Amino acid sequence: MQQFGPGEFLFFENDVATDAHFLLSGQLKIVRETEDGQEVILRLIRAGEMFGGAGGWGAATYPATAVALDQARVFRLPVQEFARLAGHYPQFALAVIEELGLRLREAESRIRELQVERVERRIARTLLRLANKIGHKTDRGIQIDLPQSRQHLAELSGATLSTVSRVLSEWDRQGLILAGRERVTIVRPHELVVIAEDTVESDLG
Amino acid sequence: MVEDTETIEPDTVIDWTVTEHPATIPVFLRWRMQCVGCPLARFESLADACRIYQRPVNQFLAELRAAVAQVDSRRA
Known part of the structure; x- marks a missing residue:
């Protein structure tokens, strides 16, 4: 378990993805920098949510940066351990699949929104x-x-x-x-x- | 619409203003109005622009006129 203060970075985009993360309390944001250096918030993470888990499902590096917004308590699970848990406990694997399914649906609806915006333009x-x-x-x-x-x-x-x-x-x-x-x-x-x-x-x- | 006089008035067309008096362009930018290069600038008046951006017409026009006057005085 680790504690982070407001503005503190948990990991950076392109860092080696060593852990999956669970936010126990507090709030944080997942951000990415655009080409012109502007910060874009991809997701806000609330207590109880998993984040920075891409290493758990095959990514070599973190696809984005995590920054604490207030006092954030974080549980870090090494990716090897993540894989072991998923192998031994189907319910853990199912919970991860559910979470990924939810995010996929969110991403798909965002794509639809963007398509509509384009045609309006x-x-x-x-x-x-x-x-x-x-x-x-x-x-x-x-x-x-x-x-x-x-x-x-x-x-x-x-x-x-x-x-x-x-x-x-x-x-x-x-x-x-x-x-x-x-x-x-x-x-x-x-x-x-x-x-x-x-x-x-x-x-x- | 006043397109044939040289005065800057509330009903002067935006496009005419920036074309005839390029010195006014920095004034639009300084007031953070995106009229310069707007595809509909030839339809809209300075008063329209002030209404859209919620800027005080009199003060804005005074700055436009000052910018034009400055160029005129340099030419003279």
């Missing part, structure tokens, strides 16, 4: 391009006259008709645009640009 960009070419300002916003607007947007943005319909309806419901059969009006241009460019205001800070 493409549609937003297509709308901006169209606005620039054929848009004109009206009282209600920037109007794009486009017969069979959904069909054309689908073709221009490489999305299916049903996806375009769903995204436009959602934006219409949120008040970003007015989606009509023969025209689309951009009511809140700034927010559409934010979706298209995936920018946040702090990017300039």
